[in-house]
Amino acid sequence: MEQRIGSSSQPVEGAGFDPAFIPGITAPVSAKRQDTEPEDAVETEETDSAEDTDAPAAQAEEATEGAEGEEGEEGEDEPDGPVFEAADRRARIVADREGVRLRLDEESCEFRWDEIGAVETEAPRFGKRFTITVHTPDRRWYPIEIEATARAHFKEWEEQLDAVLDAYFEE
Numbered sequence: 001m002e003q004r005i006g007s008s009s010q011p012v013e014g015a016g017f018d019p020a021f022i023p024g025i026t027a028p029v030s031a032k033r034q035d036t037e038p039e040d041a042v043e044t045e046e047t048d049s050a051e052d053t054d055a056p057a058a059q060a061e062e063a064t065e066g067a068e069g070e071e072g073e074e075g076e077d078e079p080d081g082p083v084f085e086a087a088d089r090r091a092r093i094v095a096d097r098e099g100v101r102l103r104l105d106e107e108s109c110e111f112r113w114d115e116i117g118a119v120e121t122e123a124p125r126f127g128k129r130f131t132i133t134v135h136t137p138d139r140r141w142y143p144i145e146i147e148a149t150a151r152a153h154f155k156e157w158e159e160q161l162d163a164v165l166d167a168y169f170e171e
Helices: 030-052 055-077 150-170
Strands: 084-087 092-096 099-104 107-111 117-120 129-135 140-148
Touching: 084 150, 092 140, 092 150, 099 140, 117 150, 129 150
Parallel strands: none
Antiparallel strands: 084 092, 092 099, 099 107, 117 129, 129 140
């Protein structure tokens, strides 16, 4: 029979212990994950060398798909419905038929329409930061602030976002 020496409790992870932790966007880094990284690197080197042997076949498949895809891409470039897109130097939001995608610096998250409980907008009384908050059914919310070049964009952005929500979001 084996006995463990020390505590059997797992370390607590989350926002209380890691100020960079954002639920749903970043995963907490655990000690187990850090220990396995060198082993994963060895495995990826092995798979890369295996993929190199199949490179000519893969390039031929990509060439045929590329030729077929060029015709299909012309139709895909034109959106089927309304699209809302707003961005500044750090943040970006895109809402289209696939869902809502948020990006802040290098972090990003995607929400399909069935994962969204509500979308809230807030235009400040003063200043140029337009806030959009995506609420999920499990009581989590993901706000993002977009800095506008002029306050006149707020009305335009709200109209565009309303059109997207009317088209794709089912209450």
